[in-house]
Amino acid sequence: MAEARRALPDVQVLRPEELAWAAAERIAATLAEAVAVRGVAHWATTGGSAAPGIYRALGARPLTERVPWDRVHTWWGDDRFVPRDDPLSNVLPLATVLLGGTWIPAANLHPWPIPEALAAGLGPEATAVRYAAELAALVPSDAAGTPVFDLVLVGVGPDGHLLSVFPGSAAWDEPSSCVAVPAPAHIEPHVARVTLHPRVLAAARSVLVVAAGASKAANLGRAWMGDDARELPVRAARLGTATWLLDDAAAAELPGR
Numbered sequence: 001m002a003e004a005r006r007a008l009p010d011v012q013v014l015r016p017e018e019l020a021w022a023a024a025e026r027i028a029a030t031l032a033e034a035v036a037v038r039g040v041a042h043w044a045t046t047g048g049s050a051a052p053g054i055y056r057a058l059g060a061r062p063l064t065e066r067v068p069w070d071r072v073h074t075w076w077g078d079d080r081f082v083p084r085d086d087p088l089s090n091v092l093p094l095a096t097v098l099l100g101g102t103w104i105p106a107a108n109l110h111p112w113p114i115p116e117a118l119a120a121g122l123g124p125e126a127t128a129v130r131y132a133a134e135l136a137a138l139v140p141s142d143a144a145g146t147p148v149f150d151l152v153l154v155g156v157g158p159d160g161h162l163l164s165v166f167p168g169s170a171a172w173d174e175p176s177s178c179v180a181v182p183a184p185a186h187i188e189p190h191v192a193r194v195t196l197h198p199r200v201l202a203a204a205r206s207v208l209v210v211a212a213g214a215s216k217a218a219n220l221g222r223a224w225m226g227d228d229a230r231e232l233p234v235r236a237a238r239l240g241t242a243t244w245l246l247d248d249a250a251a252a253e254l255p256g257r
Contacts, residue, residue, distance in 0.1 A: 009239060013247070026243060044151070047078075135147045148203050163196055180192070
């Protein structure tokens with residue numbers, strides 16, 4: 001794809017009401033192309049405030065008809081260690097939209113196995129191990145063993161985190177692609193997490209960053225000054241294979257604006 005030849009992300013600044021549809025169109029096009037080229041597509045999605053609108057657009061015509069969903073596998077980049085019907089769950093936004101019509105086969109949905117861990121009295125570490133095994137069985141990997149997704153969708157936290165990798169996180173030093181994260185003390189919600197390692201972004205064929213609001217502006221601007229992703233994790237998405245969809249408020253402090 002052309003994105004691989006870029007040195008920096010493609011940044012698109014849109015009106016807030018345009019973000020969800022633009023993201024959904026990008027997702028649909030990327031997944032359809034992956035199926036056409038490789039016969040199957042694997043993407044990692046996210047939670048956050050933007051997710052419901054994106055899912056509604058994907059589940060509505062014409063986008064839902066552009067993707068051969070029976071050949072698409074949906075994974076989650078991270079989740080909170082809570083039951084699946086908890087409002088904090090990153091799976092809940094998609095599950096809620098699917099209640100209106102199942103356009104993704106249930107067998108192709110791969111949420112973190114948190115309910116199974118909770119039922120067995122196990123913690124985030126066991127969940128991460130099980131998810132890593134599931135990924136290894138189904139998703140192609142690179143020479144280092146990192147899963148290669150056709151698309152990874154991420155949001156940006158107010159502290160500049162992405163996935164559930166926070167500034168200064170020990171997750172960077174974990175060898176596995178799936179990591180248990182202790183409950184953060186500096187940002188809500190204060191619950192334990194499970195997350196993909198940020199190295200999956202560099203391995204992915206395409207990355208889509210969606211962010212809105214003035215609370216994101218300072219760290220998005222800082223992302224372009226300096227290279228230390230441990231200090232500011234969103235820098236890990238400053239890739240030539242990435243597209244950043246931002247509204248005016250989120251993009252306000254980008255260089256040149």
